[in-house]
Amino acid sequence: MRPSLAAIAAELQGYDPQALRVDEVNAFLSRLAEPVTGQEHIDLFQSLGRILAQDLVSPISVPAHDNSAMDGYAFRGATLLPDRALELKVVGTALAGVAWRGELGPEDCLKIMTGAVMPNGLDTVAPQELVTLEGEHISIPAGFLRQGDNRRFKGEDLEEGYAALLKGERISPAALGLVASLGIRQIHVYRRLKVAYFSTGDEILSLGELPREGAVYDSNRYTVFGMLSKLGCEVIDLGVVPDDPVLLEAAFAEAAERCDAIITSGGVSVGEADFTKAMMKKLGDVEFWKIAMRPGRPMAVGRIGNALLFGLPGNPVAVMVTFLAFVRPALLRLMGSTALLPPLLKAQSLETLRKKPGRTEYQRGIVSNAADGSLMVRTTGNQGSGVLSSMVQANGLIVLHHQQDHVAPGDTVDVMMFDGAI
Numbered sequence: 001m002r003p004s005l006a007a008i009a010a011e012l013q014g015y016d017p018q019a020l021r022v023d024e025v026n027a028f029l030s031r032l033a034e035p036v037t038g039q040e041h042i043d044l045f046q047s048l049g050r051i052l053a054q055d056l057v058s059p060i061s062v063p064a065h066d067n068s069a070m071d072g073y074a075f076r077g078a079t080l081l082p083d084r085a086l087e088l089k090v091v092g093t094a095l096a097g098v099a100w101r102g103e104l105g106p107e108d109c110l111k112i113m114t115g116a117v118m119p120n121g122l123d124t125v126a127p128q129e130l131v132t133l134e135g136e137h138i139s140i141p142a143g144f145l146r147q148g149d150n151r152r153f154k155g156e157d158l159e160e161g162y163a164a165l166l167k168g169e170r171i172s173p174a175a176l177g178l179v180a181s182l183g184i185r186q187i188h189v190y191r192r193l194k195v196a197y198f199s200t201g202d203e204i205l206s207l208g209e210l211p212r213e214g215a216v217y218d219s220n221r222y223t224v225f226g227m228l229s230k231l232g233c234e235v236i237d238l239g240v241v242p243d244d245p246v247l248l249e250a251a252f253a254e255a256a257e258r259c260d261a262i263i264t265s266g267g268v269s270v271g272e273a274d275f276t277k278a279m280m281k282k283l284g285d286v287e288f289w290k291i292a293m294r295p296g297r298p299m300a301v302g303r304i305g306n307a308l309l310f311g312l313p314g315n316p317v318a319v320m321v322t323f324l325a326f327v328r329p330a331l332l333r334l335m336g337s338t339a340l341l342p343p344l345l346k347a348q349s350l351e352t353l354r355k356k357p358g359r360t361e362y363q364r365g366i367v368s369n370a371a372d373g374s375l376m377v378r379t380t381g382n383q384g385s386g387v388l389s390s391m392v393q394a395n396g397l398i399v400l401h402h403q404q405d406h407v408a409p410g411d412t413v414d415v416m417m418f419d420g421a422i
C-alpha cells in the first residue's frame with residue numbers, strides 16, 4: 001500500500017504545513033515518490049540519459065589481455081640493470097589486434113604498438129622515445145624504467161563477472177562507451193516518465209495571443225518544458241488553464257489519466273488557494289504547504305489518481321527554484337535514479353547579502369574563479385521572484401541556509417551550480 005500524505009506527515013517530527021523547512025519538504029517528497037517499475041530493453045544509441053534498471057554484469061574482461069600502453073619495445077623487466085644500459089635484439093613486431101607468437105631468447109625484445117597483446121613472458125615496455133636503435137639492436141638507458149612499466153593488465157578497467165554499472169545509474173556519455181566496450185548493444189532501462197504540465201491564471205497569455213492590459217505571456221510553460229526535457233521526461237503540454245473550477249478539474253483529470261506526475265504553476269498563493277484547494281482535495285490526496293524559503297513559499301503536493309502532483313507558485317523564478325530544489329530530486333527518484341544530488345560548492349561572496357534566519361533563500365549567482373583559482377560569487381542584481389533574466393544570467397544558486405544570517409563581503413557561501421540541470 002502506498003502511504004497517504006497524512007501517514008507520511010505523521011512520521012515526520014514536528015511537521016507543520018504552515019512552516020515547513022526545505023529539508024523537511026525533501027524528506028516528505030522522498031517518501032512520496034516511489035520509483036517506477038516498468039522497463040524497456042533498448043539500443044545503446046537510444047539510451048543516453050536513461051536510468052539503468054538492472055545491474056550490468058561484465059561478460060568479458062576489459063582489456064581482454066595484458067597489453068602495451070605505449071608504442072615501443074616489449075622485454076623482460078627483470079633483465080633491467082641498475083647502472084648500465086640494457087642492450088637487446090629486436091626479433092619481431094607485435095601489432096595491435098594480432099597476437100605475436102614465437103620464441104624469445106633472454107636478450108630479445110619485440111617492437112610493440114599501443115594496445116598490442118603483451119607476448120608471453122614479456123612484462124615491460126620501453127617507450128620508443130627512450131631507446132636508441134642501431135640496426136637490429138636497441139639500447140635502453142639505465143634509471144628510467146621499472147619492471148612492469150607501460151603494461152596494462154587484463155581486466156584493469158572491467159573484470160568479467162562483476163557489475164560494470166549498477167541499477168539506478170544514469171547513462172552518461174562515458175557509460176555509453178563503457179557498455180559498448182563490453183560488446184553489449186542493448187540494455188534494460190526504466191521506462192520514461194510522463195509528466196504533464198499546465199499553467200493556470202486568467203491573466204496568462206499563450207504565445208500567439210494579442211497582448212492585453214494586465215496580462216502576461218506564459219513563460220513557466222517553457223521553463224518547465226525545458227527542465228523536464230533536460231531530465232529526459234516525456235512532456236505532455238496541457239497549455240494554459242484559466243482560474244475556472246470546471247476547466248481546472250478537467251485538466252487535472254486528463255493529466256492524472258495520462259501521466260506519472262503533474263506540474264502546475266500559479267493558483268496556490270494565499271489569495272487564490274481556497275477554490276483550488278477545495279477542488280484539488282476533491283480530486284485527490286493533496287496538502288497545501290507554506291515553505292520557509294524565498295523565492296517559493298506556497299506549494300501544493302500530493303497524488304491525483306496514480307500521478308504525483310506538484311502545484312508550484314506562479315512567479316517565474318519561484319517555479320524554477322522550487323523545481324530545482326524539490327521537483328527535480330523527486331522526479332529523479334521516480335525515474336529510478338539512485339544518483340546523489342551534486343555537492344554544494346563553497347565560494348567567497350563578493351557582496352553583502354541581506355538574509356534573516358528562519359528561512360532558506362536562493363539567490364541567483366554568477367560563480368567564477370578568483371585570481372588564485374578559488375571560487376567567488378556575485379549576485380545577478382535584482383532578486384525579484386519575477387525577474388527571469390536573473391536565471392538566464394546566473395550559473396548557479398547561492399544557497400543561504402535556514403539558520404544563516406547576513407553575509408558580509410568575503411564570507412564563504414554555499415552555491416548549487418546549475419550544471420546540466422537547466
Ligand code: AMP
Nearest residue numbers: 199217218219220266267269313314315
Ligand atoms: P500566482 O501564484 O498565480 O499568484 O502568480 C504569481 C505571479 O506569477 C503573478 O504575477 C502571475 O502573473 C505570475 N505568473 C503566474 N503564472 C505565470 C506563467 N505561467 N508565466 C508567467 N508568469 C506567471
Ligand code: MG
Nearest residue numbers: 201266267314
Ligand atoms: Mg494566479
